[in-house]
Amino acid sequence: MPLPVTRRRVLRTALAATLLPSLAALAACAKKVEYHGIDLSQATFATDFKLKDPAGKERTLADFPNKVVMVFFGFTQCPDVCPTALARAVEMRGIMGADADKVQVVFITIDPERDTPEILKAYTEAFDPTFLGLRGDLAETKATADAFKVFYQKVPTGSSYTMDHTSLTYVFDQKGKLRLALRHDQSAQECASDIKTLMETA
Structure with missing residues (x-):
């Protein structure tokens, strides 16, 4: 029935x-969330770092709760890639307005032999007082770079040397999860757009 x-x-x-x-x-x-950069939401590497700031305080991702953390590996005597990446981060913060306070930029040196705490502090703060430089000894630097799948090596230049290295900027969401890599050729506007998208989808 x-x-x-x-x-x-x-x-x-x-x-x-x-x-x-x-x-x-x-x-x-x-x-699917669309980024200008590389979506690393499914990545299982780069879960954290443990390095010292210029004051000698040990820092990890847990020090930046509820913030998007941008991590770049470089060195203070870098002639082009590093200053370009940090200058772009400054421009990006200007584009983001009030949301810039929700972002922490971290610069990890791959050249701890020359980048002393004092030099590192002066270098990062010359771009923005909120930017934080981190360093370790040679073994800690290698372990951290390996954890992030970052390539770097010394390149002799006469009596001195320069460094070849990965030029990506790694981005962690507010929960401390690796989500994104910004390409070196991205504009500040594209980076700001990616960070905003990440904030909205975290």
């Missing part, structure tokens, strides 16, 4: 109410 119309309608309504949240969740999962 067919169900009365009213009962069938009630069952359909109940079924829809049950399925809609699941379908909405599936749709949300299916909608």
Whole structure:
């Protein structure tokens, strides 16, 4: 015997109410977040760092709760890539306005032999007083770079040397999860857009 119309309608309504949240969740999962940079949301490397700031205080991601953390590996005598990346971060902060206070820029030196705490502090703060330089000894530097899959090596230049190194900027969300890598050729506007998207989807 067919169900009365009213009962069938009630069952359909109940079924829809049950399925809609699941379908909405599936749709949300299916909608891929688009970045100008490289999406690292599924990455399992670069879970943290443990290095010292210029004052000698040990720092980890836990020191920046509820902040997006941008991590760049470089050295203070870098002639082009490093100052360009930090200058772009300054410009990006200007574009972001009040949201800039929700971002921490971290510069990890790959040249601790020359980048003393004093030199590192002066270098980062010349770009922005909020930028934080971090350093370790040679073994700690290598371990941290390896954890981030960062390449670097000394390149002799007569009586001195320079450094070749990865030019990506790694971005952690407010929960301390690696989510993104900004390419060196991205504009400040594109970086600001990526950070805003990350903040909205964390």
